[in-house]
Amino acid sequence: MARSDWRRLDESDVRVRPGKGTRPRSKRRPAHADASPAMVTAKDRGRWTCAVDADPERAVTAMRARELGRTPIVVGDRVDLVGDVSGRPDSLARIVRVDERTSVLRRTADDTDPYERVVVANAEQLLIVTSLADPPPRTGFIDRCLVACYSGGLQPVLCLTKSDLADPGELLASYADLAVPAIVTRHDEEPTELRDRLAGRVSALVGHSGVGKSTLVNRLLPDAGLATGEVSAIGKGRHTSVSAVALPLPSGGWVIDTPGVRSFGLAHVNPDDIVLAFPEFAEAAEECPSGCGHLGPPEDPDCALDDVVKSGEARPGRLASLRRLLASRAGLDVL
Known part of the structure; x- marks a missing residue:
């Protein structure tokens, strides 16, 4: 190519080989239709022991697949495995899916x-x-x-x-x-x-x-x-x-x-989550003022749960027990 021809080239004419890590990654992931269902039974330093088909005789060691990222996996989780699920010594499977948890x-x-x-x-x-x-x-x-x-x-x-x-x-x-x-x-x-x-x-x-x-x-x-x-x-x-x-x-x-514990923090629990476990009070709780902790006077003087007891729709002991749990959640208990 003559020197004068270089002047007619623009950036679209230049072919650049992409460097490592610059190639677009496909968003398509394998379906793993042949994955084996299993239950997680133990965890140790980034490895999980899984029972294939929840069969304790089919214990497999597995690692978390890269596509799961930092998805938490705990004992009791139902998962899908691919790779070596034979359970032979030194074999290693991969956890590719974690099922939705029931509890x-x-x-x-x-x-x-x-x-x-x-x-x-x-x-x-x-x-x-x-x-x-x-x-x-x-x-x-x-x-x-x-x-x-x-x-x-x-x-x-x-x-x-x-x-x-x-x-x-x-x-x-x-x-x-x-x-x-x-x-x-x-x-x-x-x-x-x-x-x-x-x-x-x-x-x-x-x-x-x-x-x-x-x-x-x-x-x-x-x-x-x-x-x-x-x-x-x-x-x-x-x-x-x-x-x-x-x-x-x-x-x-x-x-x-589970490991023995000295404390059981409840920072993640909302008071309404607890009230829902008491059907006779759940509807009345919706009438409480915004921010009501349902503890009753003096903390929550306008709590509507008292009206349920006054109407005879619930026993006083049930409300007292519910409020004891709510006080525990609020950190007002003594462990």
Whole structure:
């Protein structure tokens, strides 16, 4: 080409080879129609253990596919896997989809923490394990777990341990108006009622350290081998579970043991989420002034929930229980 011809060229005539990282990425993603459904049973340092078809005999180690980005994946999640799902040593599958969750157990570190943590997904019920003595029961913690159940779509169940050391009557009476199912256990009897309650279901267990949660799991599953710890001298248990893990039950179903916690933050919960769990008050709550916390006088003097009780449409004990849960959510309880 003559030198004079260069002057007639413009930028559209110049062919530039794109550098690394400048080529447009396709938005099309594989459909993964042949992906295998699975349930997440454990997590450890960026790897997830999954049971293919929720079969505990088909355990697979998987990583999160790049296209999922930072999508959170927790124990109990239903996922789709591709790649090597044989479960052979050193094999690795990829999680390419996470199904919509039917329920979530969430908490924050405290009531001011804006970051919520999903502890368990897709559990049908939450067993709130509380010892009747050594350490003594903490109703504030129970109330907060109830709030988490109502806002997350789980069925709460009280599981009271160490009934050989104290009478459960008083604690059961304080939750009678909430109609929460309760199971009472003791160390010298087989937990038959508990086994029946768990059979065929996905259940999560939560409780302070030292209340006997891991001991119960060891009795339900002798081969689980979960560590148990003694209660410290100041009445607080030592932590024995360090991460959530789903364990298959001989009678079918799964039990998800969660780490022992000392606090249960509820910064992510809206008061209206709790009221919706009480159908007799849900409609009246819509008539409350904007910003009403439904706590009643003196905090919320114009709360419409009192009118429901005055009209005879709800028992006073139900409203008192609801407001106790709302006070717990607002941080007015003592754990």
